[in-house]
Amino acid sequence: MAKTYKQMKEAWVSGHTGSSVADVNSVSLAMPLSILLWSLIQSRMRLFTPYTPSAFLVDFLLNCGAALFATTIYSSTPWVLNILLLLPAVILYTLEKPLSIKDAPRPPKIDKSEKDTKLDALPVKPFITNYRGAMMVITCVAILAVDFRVFPRRFAKVENWGTSLMDMGVGSFVFTAGVVSVRASLKEGAGRQPLFKRLTASFRHAIPLLVLGTIRLISVKGLDYAEHVTEYGVHWNFFFTLGFLPPFAALFQTAFDSVPSYAVLSFALAAVYEIALDWTSLGGYILVAPRTDLFSKNREGIFSFFGYLAIFLAGQSLGASALPRQQPLPKNATLVTKLRQSTLGKLVTASVFWTALFYFSISYYGLRLSVSRRLANLPYFLWVSSFNSYQITICCAIEKFIFPNLYKATTKGEETRRSRDATSRVLYAFNRNGLAVFLAANLLTGLVNMTMPTLHMSVLQSMGVLIAYIAAVAGVALVLDYRGLTIKL
Template sequence: MAKTYKELKEAWVSGHTGSSVADVNSVSLAMPLSILLWSIIQNRMRLFTPYTPAAVLVDFLLNCGATLFATTIYSSSPWVLNLLLLLPAVILYVLEAPAPAKREAPRPPRDDDSKKDSKRDALPVKPFITNYRGAMMMITCIAILAVDFRVFPRRFAKVENWGTSLMDMGVGSFVFTAGVVSVRSALEEGSGRRPALSKRLLTSFRHSIPLLVLGTIRLISVKGLDYAEHVTEYGVHWNFFYTLGFLPPFAALFQTAFDLVPSYAGLSFALAALYEIALDWTSLGSYVLIAPRTNLFSKNREGVLSFLGYLAIFLAGQSLGTIALPRQQLLPKNASISTLLRQSTLGKLAGISVMWTALFYFSTGYYGLRLSVSRRLANLPYVLWVSSFNSYQIAICCAIETFLFPNLYKATTKDDEMQRSRDATSTVLHAFNRNGLAVFLLANLLTGLVNMTMPTLHMSVLQSMATLIAYTITLSAVAIGLDHCNLSIKL
């Protein structure tokens, strides 16, 4: 019996087993390598200051084109693309001397510099976080449309029950990076008296309402337009916007638990471990995977119960944010390796990366717990995998910034520091990060439009790539346009 096109689309995104962790790592390595090449070009040539049309083109090709090609044309040979990004970076770094910044020369220090220094933000804008969050948003937006084309390998699509894939990592990374920046408000409060729980909940619900509204609009649109669905992803009615919308209020609740366990990483691991115990030692795990859908809860059990895992990922992101966001204290030039590891931002990020990675391999290893990763359950190994991956990726971006822009945080005024920060940040990635949720919403709308107007499964490689390139250019143009107009759309 011939299947309808909708049934073909649903089958196309269902029943996958994914690929290996090493495969996901090798493909996604194109992101930090693109940032590395961009940073070396900026450090050696100052190509992106001022931001000319040529600079726009190179910026787009590096930070959008490389990601698109990594997940499509070069998906079967990721290390070829990685070398094509790494070799020019190494050659340029070795052959070219650093170029002076294209701005006013620094004035001689004055007596009031110490006062101006004190006015610098305690939580300065960190280019390496902006670049990474922008890159994660970029690859997420590309994947949600590319998955509907045959040029996008099936091993990258979300797995059905057990396994690892690029898109599984993308969903978790979206939540993790949201956690990284969400901790800023808690850090700004510092050691002062924390607002009452009722006030924190009210504030968090205000942030949640737009996301819950978007989730409802998506639900109505999908049902009303008879759009192809993958029910085992989140359930019959639940979607990712609901997961994002409920994170802030539950994170506010966990701030109270912070008094008992003064560590976001500790809270994250405790929540994920307790959830894993419930999955393994009760019938909860089998309920999520095979129970009949008889009522509203059972119809949406994947979305509701996996929320516990995503909340643990969000808390893990907050843990990294407490390390990455604050200003690093000045260290002596002759500081020992142990001092650098303990007190520098890069050293701390490397440490937390090793911690999450060790826990992940213990949870999945032969001599450990022998658990399998499940994005559908958002179980303990999935939480640890997402935390490990994002931690070391952010640590790589921090290392790039540390070695190529060593004077970034040595400015004597806030304005000078902000200028140095912008010079060290890709404009494309800055734009994607600045209006991330708005761009993500546009990406979802364009994905729906493309799928309703084009037979994506029947398109050739050339047609598929042309569509994906046009889509990526559109998203980038909108993001850069909003940034150029100094507009921030807060959802």
Template sequence: MPRDDKAQKIEWVSNLTGSSISDINNVSLVMTLSILLWSVLQSRMRLFSPYTPVACLIDFLLSCGAILFATTLYSSTPLLLNLLLLLPAALVALTSRPSPSTTHPLVPPKTTAAKQSPPDRLPYKPFVTHYRGSMMIITCVAILAVDFRVFPRRFAKVENWGTSLMDLGVGSFVFTSGVVSVRSWLKMDSGKPSTLAHRLLNSLRHSLPLLVLGIARLISVKGLDYAEHVTEYGVHWNFFFTLGFLPPFVALFQSAFDVVPSYAFLSCLLGVLYELALDNTGLKAFILVGPRTNLFSQNREGIFSFLGYLAIFIAGQSVGSFILPRQQPTRKDASLVDLVRHTTLGKLTFSALVWSALFYLSISYYGLGLSVSRRLANLPYFLWVTAFNTAQLALCCGIERVCFSNIYNATSKEEEMQRAKKATSPLLFAFNRNGLAVFLVANLLTGLVNLTMPTLQMGVLQSMAVLVAYIATLAAFALGLDKLDISIKL
């Protein structure tokens, strides 16, 4: 990469201060309202059954286009875009009735009725797929869009202190991984607990591919003289290393779970201990302004922020442990307390409120008075990411509960899967199914675009054309893998 171009791109993403949390929430709400509009169109009009080319285009515009526009053309007026999504959803919901397939049970063919299995203890849940798929899309959009002027500077990662959309995206990626990782633990036979050695060996199967990708990215970045912002993770560290080291450390923390039987408490304990180390030793100064004299100090951001990301991952496991299992039936006359304690939506809503309260306590003048730092991945950052993602899950769960209320009333696993499939966006399902593979391709395309195009000199129309082509390519790749029934597990 030419030196002048490289220096300009590094300067473009340096010394930024981010934006307010309310601004980030307004932009992020587009993801939720896109899911709402998709769900209303499907539950009232069955617009996406069958999944025709027109239906696929509409799905792309809702799932990918809305997020792209929210972070570019509508970045200064996100509330307008939210209204453009909310009003059609409200209009369709008020002027049409739910289609029969979403209100009446599906009758299985007589020839297969005898072969059907009972409903799964860990059922497939569309709202989790919608949440994870949309988070993957906004992450993929941001990693390339940040290199164009059409993407506001306030959305890019902050230098030291503050909040931004991309700061939230990094933590959310880790949180979503934690949510689904607990599924394997929930499937384990409680009578046959795994040993530490077995857990560590199993974790290596997940770690090694990610660490190899981290090394490959390191070699390619250095070899191509690619623009990189050193204060994000360090001189050699990158996000793939963070993801790769999570599984073995989580395996180690499974032993601590025997002593502290709460993922939520364990994550908070780790976050608090790390914050105490930052505030009461020279660790904070070392990370922010220390000299880079050896391999350890050169990568201090990646090494120490890993502790914060580990806390976020474990918090994701905490949420996953109660949203993935099947919800027990509740009485129609159940009290509010019972609904909060025994329903997935109630638990998520309560958890979101608790995590939000803890976050505001950490940053409040009357509380701890701390500042958010993605570079440190400190306590407020951990609490912010957890509160936001828990709230997002609660909103997605609420949408599913209103639009597809009969999914989990099925009498067999096959019938339940049929209902769940009709309640799931095929595009979001595809992004979620091969998330890490899509993320890898997104990184490769981002590198290709930056090496071949003067992104900072391109106008609005040129920039949007490249970004639309980029996200359309990722969508086609994800849908293609799904169509071929390929699941790439990294």
């Protein structure tokens, strides 16, 4: 019996088993390598200052083009692309010396206020901005590319058990949201607001996301759009998961008074959830129960939320180490001191910690568990935490060695200029309005799928559509940034 095109689309994104962790790592390495090459071009050639149309083209090709090509044309040979990005970086680093930073001239001030001269305790760090921007880019690429044959099936979300690039993308979106969300808590310090006020504020943040989730639900059902029910359930979607995170995170901040570590809190939550999955009938219920009522129809989204909340808290743990200003270390500091007190050292420690726990959870001599994004179980939580920790660590190392004087400015204004100088304009724009850009990408994805037979298009046609699409998404991000607009959802 011939399938309808909608059935073909649903079959195209269903029943996949993914690929290996090493495969996801090798493909994803294109992101930090693109940031490395961009950083070297900027520090050695000053190509992106001022930001001309040709500078934008290079910026776009490096930070959007590399992500697109890594997941399509070079998907079967990721190390070829990685070497193509790494070789010019090595040549630039070896042959060219860094150019001195010339701060823009400013009119003299007779009286400098303390506000202007005092450095921020929580400076905006380019390596966080660049990484979050790169994660947004590859997420936006994947949500449309998955509907084309040029995007390999091993990258699509797995059905029940396994690892894939898109499974990591969903978790990384939540993890990086946690990284930056901890900034408010760090600013408040000991003078944290009462629980009721924090819950009220978090619900205000949640409402737009829940509204978007409702709009997406109505549009998907109303337009008879192809959907993968076992991903989150019949009615649930990713916007609902994102919307419920802030209020629940606010509740867990109260527990932070008793257990002063987001890492311990996140692991404890994931471990308790894993025990419930393994030692009760919960795991079987989520995977095979009949969909008889509203709760059972959306059981994947409801229960996987506990795993995503743990990932969000793990992101907050990393943010608590990465966001504050690093205090000067003594010149004769030992390796242990550097690991405990420097930003890079803390990130290396976190990466090793999460990676060791992940491999213990899946190994034959450990817990022998399997990764499941559908359940958002303990190995999935540890995998996402490990992956994002070491990727952010790589970006931090790039910043430290290529822009060593970034945080040695004497005034806040000077440091802000240096920070923008070390940040890709494209990645800055994607990061600045992340959810708004993600929403625009979802709308464009829906438009393309409703107007084009994506499964029947050739490689050349597919790449043409995908390049135009990511250029349009980047255009939305850059226009919002150019106009100074920050849309908080």
